Amino acid sequence: MNQTSNTGGMRARGAALARHPLFLPLLALVALLLLNRAFNPHFFQIVNQDGHWFGSLIDILNRASPLALVALGMTPVIATRGVDVSVGAVVAISAATAAVLIGGQMHIVNGVETYASNVPMSVAILAALGVGLLCGLWNGTLVAWVGMQPIIATLILMVAGRGIAQLLTAGQIVTIYYQPYFYLGAGYLFGLPFAVYLVAAVLGLLWWLMKHTALGLFITAIGINPVASGFAGIKARTITLCVYAFCGLSAGLAGLLISSNVKSADGNNAGLLMELDAILAVTLGGTSLGGGHFSLIGTLIGALIIQTLTYTTYSIGVPPEANLVVKAIVVFVVCVTQSDVVKKLVIRERMTLEGGR
Amino acid sequence: MASPNRMHQISAGPTYIQLESKMMQKSKRNVLAALMIAAGVVLCSAGAQAADKLVLGFAQVGAESEWRTANTESVKSSAKEAGVELKFSDAQQKQENQIKAIRSYIAQKVDVIAFSPVVESGWEPVLREAKAAKIPVILTDRAVKVSDDSLYTSFIGSDFLEEGRRGGRWLADHYKGVTGPIAIAELQGTVGSAPAIDRHNGLIEVIKSDDRFKIIASQSGDFTRAGGKQVMEAFLKSHAKEINVVYAHNDDMAIGAIQAIEEAGLKPGKDIIVVSFDATKGGFQAMMAGKMNVSVECSPLLGPQLMETAKLVAAGKPVPKRIVTKETVYPMETAAAAFPSRKY
Known part of the structure; x- marks a missing residue:
């Protein structure tokens, strides 16, 4: 008697777990990881090398960071029933800004390579982030104050942004030679890629804002019914503007990571089609494009699924x-x-x- | 209510015709004036050929690599030198953009169209349109697959198959007397592009008779640094300690791969041999740093040859169907000596 009720309870708990919104995304991620393990026995192996951790999983974390940042910024936007398709272009603009400002020349003095940056690195980073924020404010203004539909409003910057990035780099691939800048996208802190900490910080900040302030409630309210939320006393316009501004800022941060990781900025290809990957990551994580509901952790899992998938096609030898x-x-x-x-x-x-x- | 409207329509008829004829007269006068001015220019410049500037429409692939940038630069500067009016477009690596650009050149009635096809196939309709408009087409750098060779006038560019063979021969030479197996990881270019297909086939041609060589992994890095790095990272994990050689279809992907190899704690150029193509500045820097073993040249400086051919074609003179650019192989030992004279 006792035993049956016990198994019943376990089954109920199992069913509740299976019904949890994050269950399926997590299952997909685990399945992908196991698939990799089946093809490559060393897949889960992580070794300490030169004082940092090294392995496939670390690669996936590092590579997924820019996408995770963009997708985390996108999540609140989608929760307000909006969308930002300009993030890929913002990534390119931010990368171009940083690369052009830092640039740096390689001087070979007596056979020794020395590097110098054009402007101090902090200025370049702040400028790139500022440009990202500006792009976000532009989108937010068009959506919240001009009243354009989000997809159209952000489409403007999606098309124009890549042009701006190419103007900044004069259509060239700008190579960055300034060593300290590489730490952002390729450096390690306590054995883990520095980029991972940035993602954790952004996730933590968003989590705190959503759970410990009323912001999460306001955002979902706007997503469920913008008009009613206005009647309820929510400053829908201001919040919408802020949400887009934050999305631009996180895309700017992703641009920094990408340019730092490959040590160059490519106006044509940096962040190309990233907006679609970001939207996909958000949806895979269980956030509805209809707005009114969102999951930050889900978005993070979504980004990891996409990156793991890319990694899988490379490592199990899917023909290109x-x-x-x-x-x-x-x-x-x-x-x-x-x-x-x-x-x-x-x-x-x-x-x-x-x-x- | 209806009748005045109809009246108006009826009365409108003759007015339009009058307008049209007036415009025609005006345009005739304009043409006459233009002819007179042109004649004046010809007379004034005493036989200089600037009167009828050759208009060349050039549809570039994009700016995906340093190589392409040098190619664009060469076309632009040699057009200026040759006194050719250049209409330039950047397709951002998309065939549809290139087709759009070519169509717009046909609509603008340029004298000659030149383009570097982003992929080999799918050009037949737009090339037929150009032929119907009697505009000669010159292919640069990459070839196309068409059923009818008369759809283009000439193809100026490198022989990618030969480049692939050169890369393969360098490898065979480098591993002379070494017993295998020698595992090659290949970083392919954009899927379906002529250099990716031919550099792959050229390598296969050389190594198929030598069973020491084996390609253990092959994946596209899309000719970009980010692509090359990401693919190489995955290869290094899935084929840990097996890879002897990286065969990258261009320098940018090789540079990305070199970063990945270094981050894996290995020495590119020593632990893993790096064979690459194009011989760009970035490639030379990697070779001088001892991180890249060889770069098979693929010269982007075909602007002067293009202008020369375009002028001949426009003048109705015969040109060879295939013009091969002059190229060589740069092993890393020769890099430092050759670097100062490199233009790209």
Whole structure:
């Protein structure tokens, strides 16, 4: 008697776990990681090398950082029923700004390579972040005050932004030679990539703002019904503006990481199609594009899924021609299993099974 | 209410015709004036050929690498030197943009169209449009696959297959007398592009008869540094300590791969041999630092040859169907000596 109630309780707990919104994204991530493990026995191996951790998982964390930053910035935007398709272009602008300002020349003096930056690094970093913030404010103003639809408002900067980035770099790939700058995207702190701490900081800040202030409530209220939230006394315009500004700022930060990691800025390719990856990361994490509900952790898992997927296609030897198809199939499967229709089907199936017993 | 409207429409008829004829007269006068001015210019410049400047529409792939930037620079500067009016467009590595640009050149009735096709296939319709408009097309740097060779006039550029063979031969030479196996990781260029296909095939051609060499991993890094680095990071983990050689289809990907190799605690150029293509400045710097073993040159400086050919084509003179650019191989030992004279 006692035993049956125990297993019943466990089953109920298991069912509750399976119904948790983060269950499916996590399952997808774990499945991908195990798939990698099946092809490469050293996949989970992490060794300490030159004082920092080194391994596939660290690579994935490091590589996913820029996308995670952009997607975290995008999450509140989507929660207000908006979207920002300009983030890829903002990444390119910020990377270009930093690269042009830092630039640096390589002088070979007596066979020794020495490097100098054009302006102090702190100025360049602040300028790049400032440019990102400015882009976000521009988007926010168009959406909140001019009243344009978010996708159209941000489309302007998506198209124009890459042009601005190319103007900044004069259409060239600007190589950065200033060593200290490389720490941002390729350096290590306490054995982990520095970029990971940046993501953790942004996540922590957002988490605190959403859970310990009323901001999270306000944002979801705007997403559920912007007009009603206004009647309820929420300053919808100001909050919307801030949400877009933050999105621009985090895209700017991602631009810094990317340019620092490959030691150059490429106006054409930096952050190309990143807006779509970011939206995908947010949706994979269970945030609805309809607004009114969001999950920061879900977004982080979404970004990790996308990066793991990319990594998988490289390491298990998917032919380059088939890469995008493989990605599309995985994304399709994850999205479909998360859809309400499929969830209802699964629940009905389970109920008939349990009813029949 | 209806009748005045109709009246107006009826009366409008002749007015339009009058307007049209007036405009025609005006445009005739304009043409005459232009002809007179042109004649004057020809007379004044005493036979200088500047009167009818050759207009060349050039549809560039993009600015994906240092190589491409040097190529753009060469085309622009040699157009200026040759007195050719250049209409330049950047397709940002998208075929649809390139087709759009070529269509706009056809609409603008330029004298000659030149372009570097981003991929090999899918050019037939737009090339037919150019042929129908009687505008000769010159391909630069990359070839196209078409059923009818008369769709383009000439192809100026490197022989990528030969470049691939050169890379392969350098490897065979480097590993002379060494017993295998020698594991090669290949970083391919943009999927479907001519250099990616031919540099791969050129390597295969050389190493297929030598069973010491084996390509253990091959993936596209899209000709970019970020791509090369990311792919190499994954290779280094999935084929830990197996890779002997990185065969990168261009210098930018090789530079990305070198960063990944260094971050893995290995020495590029020693622990892992780096074979690359293009011989750009970045590549030379890597070679001088001892991190890249060889770069097979692929010269982007084909601007002067392009202008020369464009002028011949526009003048209706015959040109060779295939013009190969002059190129060589730079092993790292020769890098320092050759570096000062490098233009890209």
